Amino acid sequence: MNKIIVYEHVNFQGLCREFTSDVSNLIDHNFNDCISSLKVIGNPWVAFRDVNFCGPQSVFEEGEYARLENHNNDTFSSLQLVTEDLSNPQITLYEHVNYQGRSLVINCETNLCYGSFNDITSSHKVQRGAWVLYEHANQTGSIIVARAHRDVPSYGPFNDLLSYLRPLKPRRPKFSAVLLWDNKQEDVKSVTIDSICGHNATDQRQIFCPELHRTYEVFMTESFNFCNAEEIKNGTKFDVDLSKLKTVYDFPVQETFTVEKGTSNTRTKKKSMQVPLPATVPPHSKITVNVLAKEVEVKIPVNLIITDAFNKTKTTGGEYVCHSKVSVRTMYMEEPI
Known part of the structure; x- marks a missing residue:
């Protein structure tokens, strides 16, 4: 809209x-x-x-x-x-009224002070898009809004004053991401992140470890990777329905992403988790505490639907990847010595 x-x-x-x-x-x-x-x-x-x-x-x-x-x-x-298609602008400037004299074709924002066409334009034709024409190079003073197929044969009081011009920008594209859950790939494994041993060769119970617990960092990293680099710009925001992942991870799942670096968006959430340790080691025993974490990697294909200023849509592919190390737990093993 x-x-x-x-x-x-x-x-x-x-x-x-x-x-x-x-x-x-x-x-x-x-x-x-x-x-x-x-x-x-x-x-x-x-x-x-x-x-x-x-x-x-x-x-x-x-x-x-x-x-x-x-x-x-x-x-x-x-x-x-402004209803013109602003995606591929072009304007032709003329030195004199009625499109006479020298001409200059421009396709992008231009400071005429850096060339030979400053303060000499008196008419124009816009082939595509819409433009703002400024009297001064710092984009101040009088302006003219030039639009496609609305030729201006004479600037009147604005004759020989044009110093700067730029095309108007179209509406920012709107993005919506659709996750293809039926094609989800998930890999779950348990990994050992620490191993603590306590030996007691005496006839009395001994303290297993001076610490009552240890703290470990767990994390979840989410990333989007897109096939078409040119369609995704910094600052692009899109919503994703990740409600099906909320029961899988120990982290709150956010559903709005902002592209920060070109074609992908990555964010990592971290938190600390404490693991209790046994208090003592029985006589003539060895206790081994293995600290385990569950690693989960989920890959889900994504269709990113791009809607332009005129509600035309196109779809580019991509992939949502979530890698997490969560649910730290311990396994105790006691052996006689």
Whole structure:
């Protein structure tokens, strides 16, 4: 869902309105010239000072804007959703009006001060996407929002002022992970992590160990590995239903993952577990305490469903892996000596 939520006061306070389509006149919604903060979900929106999408413009991409001092605070009268496909932008700048003179094709964010086209553009054609054109290289001053197939033959007062431009960003893709439980692989084994011996060759009971217990660290590591590296970006969040694992491990299972390093997400949880030791060793005896831990490795194939700004979906594969060392226990063995 693409929508904008506008608020009467800063920090998302006061009255608010929510819109999912163009608003040509905010007066009709009793919300004219009063917007001081806003939230954008999905594709960008353009806010206009005047009704019917006229006058100076401000652009808001997906995110939260607690204060609008730099965006004509309390002056918006109409709102328009950017509906173009923003995935592969391209714009052609022209030196003179009516698309005359030299031209320059641009496909990415560009500072014209570093080239030979600074402060000479007077018209443009947008082949793909939507762009913000700035008067100054620090992205301030007057702006023009340039959109696909809406050619501008003359900038008028903006002629020969363009110094910086960037394409608008599309809505962040939404991710949902589906675990294929029927194809789960699980390996469970018991491993010895410590062995403690006590010898008593005397006729009296002796203290087995000065410690009453020992402490061991147990852990659980979860990781996601994805087949398509290009689709997963840092900061991506997705939910996973791991409820079927909650009874398997001694750790609480979280169900929201955030990708932190490229294409995979790994997290490890640790905790300490105390194991009691026997107090004494009988006469002429040897006691061996073996400390055992249960190691479990679970691998579950994952279908990661990616939904773009226009609700088109595609699926990439991956794997959820959980490796744990939990359930520490002891085995006692007493032998005569």
